[in-house]
């Protein structure tokens with residue numbers, strides 16, 4: 001019983017960590033590619049640090 | 060929604076003000092050219108833009124062109140001209156140009172906190188009358204006057220005050236009014252900028268002319284005649300006449316609104332920092348101290364502690380899972396994959412924190428521009444500009460912002476060369492790799508770490524000299540750089556920047572490094588038939604063996620090294636985590652010998668950088684072909700150097 | 713009378729700009745930075761190898777190379 005539980009806990013932990021990492025990466029790449037521009041209030045667009053075409057079309 | 064643009068001379072505090080208004084943390088530094096892209100934020104549901112600094116609307120370098128293009132093409136609803144109040148006259152020169160754009164203008168006198176110290180008083184009411192624009196006095200870094208500014212912004216957006224155009228001498232004005240009356244100007248859509256257009260025609264501004272329909276012959280003849288008459292009258296070319304007249308207006312306003320008391324001379328650091336004899340040794344000493352403090356002192360102390368901590372953690376988790384009967388695959392991923400891989404990288408957080416801290420202090424105090432000043436002569440012999448030293452120093456932290464900061468170099472060839480050599484300077488992410496190898500193979504031999512930096516510098520020099528030798532059209536070009544005042548670094552700027560960069564490193568450990576550690580662990584535990592095998596017969600080994608032969612001459616022709624190098628393309632720290640997953644950090648000696656360890660480090664130091672830096676290089680070089688040449692050069696150079704290093708070491712031992 | 717150019721000034725010496733003899737682009741940049749006719753300048757400092765030089769103009773400091781300074785004629 002404890003063995004199964006332990007296996008489940010470890011597997012869940014790994015899946016959680018991996019999923020979280022992927023989620024963060026996806027979010028970051030979105031920010032870098034400027035699709036997050038001018039959405040959040042009071043938030044500078046991070047992507048514009050890297051892209052000067054950024055926001056050209058959003059007006 | 061309105062659009063507000065922040066414009067102003069470089070270093071006038073636009074980004075600091077932008078951060079104060081929007082509550083964000085964009086990159087601030089005390090050298091001209093920190094901001095090279097536009098950046099947007101929100102202020103009370105208005106869009107507000109931070110733009111690169113400009114001295115005039117006639118741009119020279121790409122980042123300045125961005126600012127000009129932006130305000131001319133996009134026509135913001137309000138232009139906020141951020142003025143360094145201690146430098147009123149030159150700032151007003153830009154005001155005389157902005158006023159003609161027909162867009163509401165708001166003047167912000169920044170650096171209010173310095174006025175008293177510099178013995179300057181400014182009559183803001185008078186200034187507002189003379190320019191026809193509202194004037195607000197603030198201190199962006201101290202946060203004073205920000206609320207009043209916000210109110211004035213709202214008011215300006217509503218009232219749309221029209222700025223007063225500067226009046227030139229009667230002689231010039233006569234030509235301007237003649238040109239405005241011509242039908243040619245009535246035909247253009249931007250009717251409200253006719254005076255501006257007329258002046259551009261007198262100046263023969265190429266950027267403007269190329270955006271206009273061709274000039275009718277008669278009108279063209281008239282323009283040519285006018286220019287000749289002006290040139291004759293003032294004994295100068297029309298463009299110079301206009302600049303001259305603008306400065307006359309700026310002088311006149313400044314004289315009327317500003318009282319400057321004679322400044323008391325106090326001791327200044329500059330007398331040592333740019334002293335003819337002491338300057339360069341001091342620069343080397345400062346950089347040496349930065350690395351000694353971060354890598355040597357802090358790193359030397361914290362690295363073993365953290366290593367032991369992660370080792371202990373891994374051991375405990377492993378024992379616990381074994382007693383609980385966790386499947387070896389799962390505990391393997393957790394312990395040998397995640398804890399080993401991520402831990403190996405996180406070990407370096409304290410020393411990188413100190414490195415980033417010290418670098419941002421250097422950036423904020425005003426020393427950067429001085430380095431460019433003292434190093435220009437040397438850089439020139441390499442075909443670089445004094446400004447190239449700034450990316451090289453920033454590059455010790457991270458190559459990405461370093462490569463971007465090369466944009467302020469006006470001359471294209473120098474700019475591209477700077478972009479190519481910047482990655483030769485080892486960034487913070489390469490440090491873990493060196494630290495790992497050095498503590499294993501050369502414990503206590505402190506002099507090897509500086510040699511690695513020296514090798515990076517040698518690579519810069521060789522590349523520069525070679526480029527000089529191949530370059531057939533040697534052009535001389537200008538080096539003109541404002542030297543900002545020294546100041547105590549602001550706690551807020553330094554903290555924000557250090558935090559941002561350190562967090563970036565930690566986030567990388569939690570994302571790219573974590574994922575790659577898991578993948579590397581899995582690939583190194585299974586065969587292509589998905590059976591658990593020992594690492595030697597795993598998928599990873601088979602894949603690594605494909606390219607491994609390439610590295611046999613360099614002394615690390617085993618698959619673990621090849622795989623580590625490949626994963627290093629994602630992020631250089633991955634090399635450490637990959638090695639620790641595939642070989643184990645305590646087992647390096649059975650694969651490398653001192654000679655191949657050094658050649659491995661040399662290869663990593665000089666070969667093509669991580670993907671983020673590669674894409675930054677692509678942005679700045681602007682062409683795939685140039686990027687490929689650059690990467691080929693870097694990697695080829697790395698290969699040859701690594702080979703040399705290996706054989707030299709073998710000969711010596 | 714002999715022509716005097718900015719690179720001939722020694723540290724601490726002052727002068728007033730008379731003319732700039734440089735290609736269009738460079739001349740414009742120098743003028744944009746405030747080097748216009750009649751303006752007072754002072755050479756503040758020389759870099760370690762005597763080049764570039766630091767100049768004070770219109771209340772701020774800037775540096776430029778000797779080659780550029782040579783193109784600025786003083787009265």
Ligand SMILES: Nc1nc2c(ncn2[C@@H]2O[C@H](COP(=O)(O)OP(=O)(O)O)[C@@H](O)[C@H]2O)c(=O)[nH]1
Nearest residue numbers: 070071072073074075087088089170198199200
């Ligand atoms: N004393 C003082 N320094 C300031 C103020 N605003 C900005 N600074 C400093 O001026 C330097 C340039 O600021 P930055 O915002 O990067 O200027 P930008 O180039 O116009 O974006 C930084 O070192 C700031 O800390 C201010 O109100 N007072």
Ligand SMILES: [Mg+2]
Nearest residue numbers: 073074093094
């Ligand atoms: Mg800025």
